[in-house]
Amino acid sequence: MMEEKLTYEAAKSELTAISKEIENEEISVDELASKVKRASELIEFCQTKLKNTEAEVNKIISRMENPEN
Amino acid sequence: MEPQQYIRLSALNDMIHDTISSRFEGQRFWVLADITNHSFKADKKIHYFELVEKAQNGNAITAKMMGKSWGGGAIRIEEFEKNTGQTFTNNLHVLVQVSVDYHPLYGLSVSVLDIDSNFMLGILEQQRNATLERLVRENEYIQKEGDGYSTYNSRLQLPVVIQRIAVISSSSSAGNEDFRHTMQHNNFGYVFQIDDYYTVVQGDNNAKLFLNKLIEIYNTGIAYDAVVINRGGGSQSDFLIFDNYNIGRAVAKFPIPVITGIGHQKNVSITDLMAHTNTKTPTKAAEFIIAHNRSFELEIFSLQQNIIIKSQKLFHVHYKELSELKNDITRYTKELIQMHGEELTRTNHRIISNAKSVLYEHQKRLILTVHQLAQSPKMLIQQNKNDLVNIKNSIKNTASEYLRHEKLTLDYHQKSIQMMSPNNILRKGYAIVKVNEKIISSAENIEAGQEIEVILKDAKLKSTVKEKIQYDGRETDL
Structure with missing residues (x-):
């Protein structure tokens, strides 16, 4: 369960940071699993948020295009 | 008073008519004039008016003529109105083509046959320009x-x-x-x-x-x-x-x-x-x-379209970004794990190889030791054997030597003893002096008169000391 206050931007920058850390081999094997787990949670959070936002935006846009409905 | 000669008015008017006709018949004049007292009989399409000319400075009328227009002239006036947008009416300054007519009943007049639209337009244009100039001149806005x-x-x-x-x-x-x-x-x-x-x-x-x-x-x-x-x-x-x-x-x-x-x-x-x-x-x-x-509305539509397109683009960018991040993390993680694995394998190999070489070294040394160990007892035994032989030999040699030597020594001592035996000495001429049964070697306690025993080889001589004479011992130097 993600913390409630997490924003998309914050999650994304944390993801980027984790990716960099792993890329630069700054992460020890001990914390690798937990970091990757965190990354997967963040990705899921971001995807969910993105999908929800897209659905909402599409709904608004369709209302915008068909104001009678 | 003679009765005056006279003619009828109609005759006069006829004369005037004839004169004017002979002078103006068939002639047309373009005349510049203003219109006044205009009226229009719409049913007959006849214009009635007066042409006047005003003094250049002021409004005083300096010339005046009755005017009318019908038929072709009226049509020309209609065209004039259409062309200029200006009604043919009072106070109009016009250029008109006229013919001069005289009618016995209606008198002198002109018929307007044509009217110059362009002249009117020019005037209207001037008026319009003047109005525009005035608008600009008099209003700052x-x-x-x-x-x-x-x-x-x-x-x-x-x-x-x-x-x-x-x-x-x-x-x-x-x-x-x-x-x-x-x-x-x-x-x-x-x-x-x-x-x-x-x-x-x-x-x-x-x-x-x-x-x-x-x-x-x-x-x-x-x-x-x-x-x-x-x-x-x-x-x-x-x-x-x-x-x-x-x-x-x-x-x-x-x-x-x-x-x-x-x-x-x-x-x-x-x-x-x-x-x-x-x-x-x-x-x-x-x-x-x-x-x-x-x-x-189109602007709103275009904004709406923009929003739709831009938001879709934005979503696309974010999805792509997220997917890239996901791929990166997966790839980097795999790489990292693989790297650590490889490092582990390398370490493992190193440990195995090092352990092997250590073991080998120890084994080598052990074999050497064993070998050495196997060799030493034989050698030791041989050594000891040799030593024993040597010792035996040495003992053998030494013993005989020793015995020989001892014999020699013994012989020597025997001879010496023999030589030093009092018998021998006595035989050589020496004597033993005793005082009170004790052998003396010095005359220190001997005094003259004292009894002494002198023992020789073959006899004992009991004697008394007559005299004691000190000397330095050279008496032996015989």
Whole structure:
């Protein structure tokens, strides 16, 4: 369960940071699993948020295009 | 008094007629004059008027002639009105072609056969230019800009959407009906509130009525988005009202944008020039307003489209970004794990190989030790054996040597002892002296008179010491 206050931007920058850390081999094997787990949670959070936002935006846009409905 | 010779008036008039006819018959003159006392018999299409000439300075009439026009002349006048937008009426300064007529009953007059439209147009143009110049000169809110004019009204911003409209037109104007119809049946479903302000849009004289309508619109306090001035249908001569100075001035400073739909064929009116926007017909004015609103709607549509496209793009970017991040993390993690694994394998190999080499080393040393160990007891035994042999030999040798040596020594000692034995010594001539049964070697305690025993080889001599003489022992040196 993600913390409630997490924003998309914050999650994304944390993801980027984790990716960099792993890329630069700054992460020890001990914390690798937990970091990757965190990354997967963040990705899921971001995807969910993105999908929800897209659905909402599409709904608004369709209302915008068909104001009678 | 002789009765006077006389002729009848008709005879005189006939004479005058003949004279004038002989002088003017078939001749035509282009005459410059002003029109006064004009009247028009519409049923017979005959114009009646007077041509006058005024003094250059002042209004005093210096010449005057009755005038009329019918038939071809009246048609030319009609064309003149159509061409110039100017009604043939009083106070008009015209260039007319006339023939001179004399009628016994109606007297001297001229018939207008033609009228010069271009001359009129020139005058109207001059008047129009003068009006425009005056508008610019007398009103600071009117400026000439290139070919057009910038006025307070033209500088107003049209509302983005025009909905409440005040329309000034004549109640009978077909053009105004066109305007209303176009507005109400627009293709986009726009709804307008159109308030009509009817006036007489005709003739220069009604300028005051027209102005009052403008003031009335202003005084309603209704926040109109625009005021439309429509004129369509009817005679071309209605047009001149829109070149009126006061109307032009009022439109120029009117606080609501004025859109004109003044139907005309010739150059635009002064009202058009002073207005915010001028169009050529009421229908065009309606189309302008609809297009104006449409452009707002299109702008909204385009913004909407933009939002849709941009938001889709944005989503695409974010999805891509997220997917890249996901792939990166997966790849980097795999790489990292693989790297650590490889490192582990390398370490493992190193440990194995190092352990092996250590073991081998130890094994080697052990073998060497074992080997050495196996070798040593034999050697030790051999050594000891050798040592034993040596010792045995040595003992053997040493013993015999020793024995020989001992024998020699013994022999020697025997000889020595033999030699030193008192018997031997006594035999050699030496004697032993005893005092009181003790052997002495010094004469220290011996005194003269003392008994002594002197033992020789073969006898003992008991003696008394006669004398004691000290010497240095050299007596032995025999």
